[in-house]
Amino acid sequence: VKNYINIGLFGLGTVGKGVVNQLNDNGSLIKKRLGREIRITRAVTANPDKERGIDLKNIQISNKINDIINDPEIDIVVELIGGIDLAKSIILQSLKKGKSVVTANKALLAECAEEIFNAAYTSKGLFGYEASVAGGIPIIRNIRESYSGDKIMEISGIINGTANYILSSMSEKNETFLSALKEAQEKGFAEADPTFDIEGIDAAHKLILLMNLSFNAIFDFKSLYIEGIAQIEPIDIEIADDFGYVVKLLGKARDDDKGFEARVHPTLVNKNSILASVNGAFNAVQVMGNFVGETLSYGAGAGSYPTSSAVLGDLIQIGRALSSSDTSSPPPLSFQIEHLRKKQILPIDELETEYYLRFTVLDKVGVLASLTKSLGENNISIRCMIQKSKEHVPGLPVAVVILTHIAREKDIRAAINEIDKMPIVTSPTRLIRIDP
Numbered sequence: 001v002k003n004y005i006n007i008g009l010f011g012l013g014t015v016g017k018g019v020v021n022q023l024n025d026n027g028s029l030i031k032k033r034l035g036r037e038i039r040i041t042r043a044v045t046a047n048p049d050k051e052r053g054i055d056l057k058n059i060q061i062s063n064k065i066n067d068i069i070n071d072p073e074i075d076i077v078v079e080l081i082g083g084i085d086l087a088k089s090i091i092l093q094s095l096k097k098g099k100s101v102v103t104a105n106k107a108l109l110a111e112c113a114e115e116i117f118n119a120a121y122t123s124k125g126l127f128g129y130e131a132s133v134a135g136g137i138p139i140i141r142n143i144r145e146s147y148s149g150d151k152i153m154e155i156s157g158i159i160n161g162t163a164n165y166i167l168s169s170m171s172e173k174n175e176t177f178l179s180a181l182k183e184a185q186e187k188g189f190a191e192a193d194p195t196f197d198i199e200g201i202d203a204a205h206k207l208i209l210l211m212n213l214s215f216n217a218i219f220d221f222k223s224l225y226i227e228g229i230a231q232i233e234p235i236d237i238e239i240a241d242d243f244g245y246v247v248k249l250l251g252k253a254r255d256d257d258k259g260f261e262a263r264v265h266p267t268l269v270n271k272n273s274i275l276a277s278v279n280g281a282f283n284a285v286q287v288m289g290n291f292v293g294e295t296l297s298y299g300a301g302a303g304s305y306p307t308s309s310a311v312l313g314d315l316i317q318i319g320r321a322l323s324s325s326d327t328s329s330p331p332p333l334s335f336q337i338e339h340l341r342k343k344q345i346l347p348i349d350e351l352e353t354e355y356y357l358r359f360t361v362l363d364k365v366g367v368l369a370s371l372t373k374s375l376g377e378n379n380i381s382i383r384c385m386i387q388k389s390k391e392h393v394p395g396l397p398v399a400v401v402i403l404t405h406i407a408r409e410k411d412i413r414a415a416i417n418e419i420d421k422m423p424i425v426t427s428p429t430r431l432i433r434i435d436p
């Protein structure tokens with residue numbers, strides 16, 4: 001056995017540089033734990049000559065992917081370039097050659113799960129992707145190994161730090177969505193193109209990955225209901241606060257009698273719940289198993305070092321397996337390969353939960369009666385209601401907010417559709433689901 005493990009690193013961006021720095025700083029500690037040295041021998045990046053301000057000595061850098069893939073001395077390929085096509089090709093080619101692979105690429109793993117995991121299951125190489133969900137929180141290892149004796153009933157969590165940072169600023173500082181986003185970008189908590197984060201797509205990628213691990217199948221990313229946070233207004237945060245809630249972007253999936261329920265959307269979370277106290281760029285994931293009960297993992301969800309720490313954890317785990325005579329590892333998705341089949345997610349119409357409905361209506365006699373009549377006719381029962389207006393100005397619209405008891409999404413949509421056509425309604429009704 002060689003006394004070192006050779007790494008080929010794709011990408012020297014935020015995470016890639018973190019990996020290099022962490023190995024430079026903790027290399028000798030890691031050697032004590034693994035018994036062998038981990039060394040990056042090659043890196044491939046789009047602009048090999050770019051000045052990066054880190055110590056890259058002993059690393060051969062180029063922009064040719066084959067420099068890593070065709071190097072027989074490289075044991076583990078680390079893919080940190082992101083995106084779909086090139087990353088997929090790098091991972092599939094590396095696994096085909098029997099190399100082990102570590103990646104942080106949640107978009108790829110969620111959208112091409114069947115293809116990637118099939119290759120991971122059938123390759124001689126091992127596969128690590130802890131860094132793809134919730135950065136420094138070892139949630140993949142927890143589900144894949146520690147909870148593998150449990151039937152997982154429910155997973156939910158705050159799994160996008162950028163969205164959580166924005167919503168936290170909106171509620172702490174009374175900011176609008178746009179000014180909170182701008183501040184997040186200035187402080188480096190949101191990328192220049194924050195689309196995936198604010199539209200819920202990044203959280204959805206992670207939720208699908210957690211579902212695949214927890215529910216013994218591959219779930220179709222396209223069938224997941226996704227709603228982002230751009231529509232949340234200060235008035236919603238203020239009224240939610242009056243009712244004892246905070247607004248969080250939650251990803252939630254349940255194994256229900258009827259099927260698998262899963263969704264990513266802004267959610268009103270009770271102020272007394274643990275998730276309500278997860279603020280700023282932090283992440284938290286709750287897992288409920290039929291024997292372990294409720295568990296919660298909390299930590300930094302992204303960023304250079306929390307993510308590189310997850311990459312290093314995978315490298316050491318794979319390094320240990322490669323160093324032992326038993327080179328097996330837990331199955332990539334916890335279950336055996338014959339379960340690598342697609343399963344459906346229930347349509348959002350079938351969801352049953354409580355709702356926050358904010359109607360914008362003219363301040364006129366009989367308005368409330370029209371709203372409640374339509375809700376009643378659609379089987380929706382009202383839990384409480386307030387009207388928000390500074391002073392009574394005839395002809396000016398006011399906000400009427402109704403919280404419902406548990407209702408069906410289909411009925412809620414039918415009622416909103418009806419109500420939004422009424423002449424007393426001046427802007428579309430806002431709906432936020434409540435975590436009951």
Ligand SMILES: NC(=O)c1ccc[n+]([C@@H]2O[C@H](COP(=O)([O-])OP(=O)(O)OC[C@H]3O[C@@H](n4cnc5c(N)ncnc54)[C@H](OP(=O)(O)O)[C@@H]3O)[C@@H](O)[C@H]2O)c1
Nearest residue numbers: 011012013014015045046047080081082104105302303307
């Ligand atoms: N940033 C985070 O906090 C975080 C957290 C969890 C997971 N992730 C995931 O980690 C991955 C990397 O993210 P990142 O934030 O580190 O991205 P990044 O800062 O944009 O870095 C991407 C790197 O990939 C290189 N690259 C891009 N296109 C390439 C190409 N065609 N050929 C070769 N190299 C190419 C870039 O090269 P140059 O530098 O030479 O231009 C850059 O070094 C993504 O999958 C992301 O979703 C990131």
